[in-house]
Amino acid sequence: MSIVKVALDLPLPRLFDYLIDTGSATESSLVGRLVLVPFGKGEKTGLVLAVTQTSDQPTEKLKPVSNILDNIPALPGDWLVLCEFCSRYYQHPLGEVIHFALPPLLRRGKLPRPVKNKMRPEAAAVAKPQLLPEQQAAVDAVLAASGFETFLLHGITGSGKTEVYLQAIEALLRTGRQTLMLVPEIALTPQLEERVRSRFPDAHVVSAHSGVADASRTRAFLDAMTGRADIVLGTRLAVFMPMPRLGMIVVDEEHDSSFKQQEGLRYSARDMAIFRAKQLNVPILLGSATPSLETYHHARTNRYQLLELSRRAVAESLPTVRTVDTRREKLQDGMSQALLDALQLRMERKEQSLIFLNRRGYAPVLACPSCGWISHCRRCAANLVLHLADQRLRCHHCGLEAAIPRACPDCGNLDIHPFGRGTQRLEQSLVERFPDARILRVDRDSADSPKKWRALLDSIHAGEVDMLVGTQMLAKGHDFPKLTLVGVVGADAALFASDFRAPERLFSQLMQVGGRSGRASLPGEVLIQTEYPDHPLYRALADHDYARFAAAQLNEREQAGFPPFAHQAMLRADASDMAQSLSFLAQINHLAGESAGITIYDPVPMRLSRLANRERAQLLVESTNRPALQIFLAALSDKIYSLKTPRELRWHIDVDPLEF
Ligand code: ADP
Numbered sequence: 001m002s003i004v005k006v007a008l009d010l011p012l013p014r015l016f017d018y019l020i021d022t023g024s025a026t027e028s029s030l031v032g033r034l035v036l037v038p039f040g041k042g043e044k045t046g047l048v049l050a051v052t053q054t055s056d057q058p059t060e061k062l063k064p065v066s067n068i069l070d071n072i073p074a075l076p077g078d079w080l081v082l083c084e085f086c087s088r089y090y091q092h093p094l095g096e097v098i099h100f101a102l103p104p105l106l107r108r109g110k111l112p113r114p115v116k117n118k119m120r121p122e123a124a125a126v127a128k129p130q131l132l133p134e135q136q137a138a139v140d141a142v143l144a145a146s147g148f149e150t151f152l153l154h155g156i157t158g159s160g161k162t163e164v165y166l167q168a169i170e171a172l173l174r175t176g177r178q179t180l181m182l183v184p185e186i187a188l189t190p191q192l193e194e195r196v197r198s199r200f201p202d203a204h205v206v207s208a209h210s211g212v213a214d215a216s217r218t219r220a221f222l223d224a225m226t227g228r229a230d231i232v233l234g235t236r237l238a239v240f241m242p243m244p245r246l247g248m249i250v251v252d253e254e255h256d257s258s259f260k261q262q263e264g265l266r267y268s269a270r271d272m273a274i275f276r277a278k279q280l281n282v283p284i285l286l287g288s289a290t291p292s293l294e295t296y297h298h299a300r301t302n303r304y305q306l307l308e309l310s311r312r313a314v315a316e317s318l319p320t321v322r323t324v325d326t327r328r329e330k331l332q333d334g335m336s337q338a339l340l341d342a343l344q345l346r347m348e349r350k351e352q353s354l355i356f357l358n359r360r361g362y363a364p365v366l367a368c369p370s371c372g373w374i375s376h377c378r379r380c381a382a383n384l385v386l387h388l389a390d391q392r393l394r395c396h397h398c399g400l401e402a403a404i405p406r407a408c409p410d411c412g413n414l415d416i417h418p419f420g421r422g423t424q425r426l427e428q429s430l431v432e433r434f435p436d437a438r439i440l441r442v443d444r445d446s447a448d449s450p451k452k453w454r455a456l457l458d459s460i461h462a463g464e465v466d467m468l469v470g471t472q473m474l475a476k477g478h479d480f481p482k483l484t485l486v487g488v489v490g491a492d493a494a495l496f497a498s499d500f501r502a503p504e505r506l507f508s509q510l511m512q513v514g515g516r517s518g519r520a521s522l523p524g525e526v527l528i529q530t531e532y533p534d535h536p537l538y539r540a541l542a543d544h545d546y547a548r549f550a551a552a553q554l555n556e557r558e559q560a561g562f563p564p565f566a567h568q569a570m571l572r573a574d575a576s577d578m579a580q581s582l583s584f585l586a587q588i589n590h591l592a593g594e595s596a597g598i599t600i601y602d603p604v605p606m607r608l609s610r611l612a613n614r615e616r617a618q619l620l621v622e623s624t625n626r627p628a629l630q631i632f633l634a635a636l637s638d639k640i641y642s643l644k645t646p647r648e649l650r651w652h653i654d655v656d657p658l659e660f
Pocket residue numbers: 129130131132135155156157158159160161162163164313314
């Protein structure tokens with residue numbers, strides 16, 4: 001009899017001991033195995049992390065493992081190390097990390113049914129273009145890496161970054177190595193998958209993202225783990241795919257915030273990917289037109305090797321970016337004369353236009369001008385957004401829905417108005433002003449499933465659309481060859497947002513959305529409506545000068561002591577009343593005490609202080625020394641776990657938080 005230490009999917013930072021009859025199995029062959037163990041009144045699936053002879057608990061109290069699931073291959077050691085790192089770095093219980101990292105069927109100790117090998121159609125590989133000198137230099141640099149090295153491939157949309165990835169992957173395939181390619185949530189479009197598959201018809205490409213059904217995701221995981229898959233293409237969760245022949249990692253659009261999970265296990269897939277590349281001693285290629293300032297800072301200080309693509313691969317010119325000063329003009333349905341004229345011109349030329357407004361719904365709020373009532377969510381510190389398309393008021397934070405009242409609920413006034421403008425309202429104004437135009441709205445409401453999203457993309461490509469109205473969903477990763485005008489409305493708010501990352505996000509969004517225009521032979525134009533036409537952010541955009549924008553931002557961050565010049569972690573708590581959340585954090589603050597090199601701020605209510613009836617507060621911990629912060633957080637989380645916290649209070653630690 002031996003004792004196994006088993007990770008279970010429980011919110012506790014510990015492993016669980018069980019007895020096991022090792023029988024003929026060697027002890028080391030048990031590590032990484034899934035097992036079925038008794039727990040409470042039922043059974044749970046767990047993963048064996050170690051085999052020992054001792055336990056902190058009296059042996060007679062230990063229960064035996066019910067079953068070793070040895071039809072499922074053992075998870076490899078480097079995968080366990082990856083999960084352990086993730087657990088340690090993000091202060092999250094290992095059992096939960098492992099549960100999260102496993103594909104859906106394995107979590108339940110099941111295997112997917114095997115599928116018959118589909119006869120692959122005889123496809124000839126799509127011809128590849130001759131690389132431009134900068135592209136070639138980038139491919140050469142990555143392939144010349146003798147082991148772990150982080151590369152930043154910086155190039156505007158259309159500069160041929162994807163082509164660099166593809167040709168590097170091709171070289172890896174020839175040497176029999178696997179590639180992991182991570183893409184943001186929304187950009188994992190059929191387009192990219194198609195491009196990869198058609199370039200490498202003989203390679204085994206598997207995808208992993210939340211849109212893939214449980215069984216195929218599990219199959220993809222097993223194919224990656226057994227080395228059958230050559231290329232794994234996926235969103236953030238794909239960073240946990242075990243890959244024994246891994247030779248390179250690509251993270252496309254590395255700045256994208258969807259790489260950071262915002263609930264549960266709050267990990268950054270980009271940062272985990274870098275850890276993994278280091279662990280397996282392989283190169284990692286981060287690509288972006290607007291790198292995150294953290295990444296760019298590393299490139300400027302030579303921790304990462306910077307590879308620049310300075311011009312577009314196909315279109316000759318960059319779009320012309322102009323600001324439209326809206327201070328002295330009466331806007332018509334939120335649009336300036338310059339924008340309306342530009343739209344009209346595109347109609348006459350039979351070209352496509354896109355209007356970017358990062359706010360979905362009809363109007364952000366419904367208001368009563370006579371008593372000041374506004375539609376607010378009763379569960380959140382937020383307004384209910386008016387959705388006229390389906391006649392509802394809807395909270396974009398908690399999902400609460402309500403009917404549109406006929407009269408003001410407070411004073412009975414019949415004349416209540418939508419206030420402000422969202423994509424639906426803009427769409428409606430355009431329909432009225434351009435009755436002949438075929439107008440399509442693209443946002444999370446109109447594209448709420450991958451299938452609908454695909455249909456929308458198809459009709460855009462088929463040239464069935466004259467004007468697109470949409471949110472950032474439209475900004476990413478698509479070629480719209482007939483698109484020559486991008487209008488930007490309502491962007492100013494982000495210039496003065498209290499979140500220090502707001503300008504970075506705005507710059508990146510506008511750069512991306514602007515990059516949609518003029519991608520083929522037609523020159524593109526970007527019009528930004530603003531009350532701050534001389535703002536440095538817009539000036540840098542007009543000059544297509546990311547480096548200048550980034551340098552200015554990094555300078556400000558350094559002055560203010562913000563990341564990347566400091567490392568942060570956020571301890572958050574929520575309860576049914578704010579006093580409880582705040583006093584819990586105050587108690588932690590007291591418990592933590594003074595620690596050299598660590599700054600702990602006072603607990604404060606979160607900006608969205610109430611979400612779904614939970615009152616939320618947070619406490620910021622900061623240090624210029626990452627290892628010191630890590631040690632501090634580990635000790636802090638131990639203390640919190642050993643505390644008796646009120647039942648209804650919830651807390652979590654968010655390391656390297658993106659949202660404040
Ligand atoms: P990015 O990923 O930077 O947006 P892509 O790799 O998608 O850029 O390239 C943009 C377009 O230019 C694509 O249609 C691609 O096929 C084409 N392209 C890229 N590199 C070359 C090249 N060296 N020669 C010709 N066409 C190229």
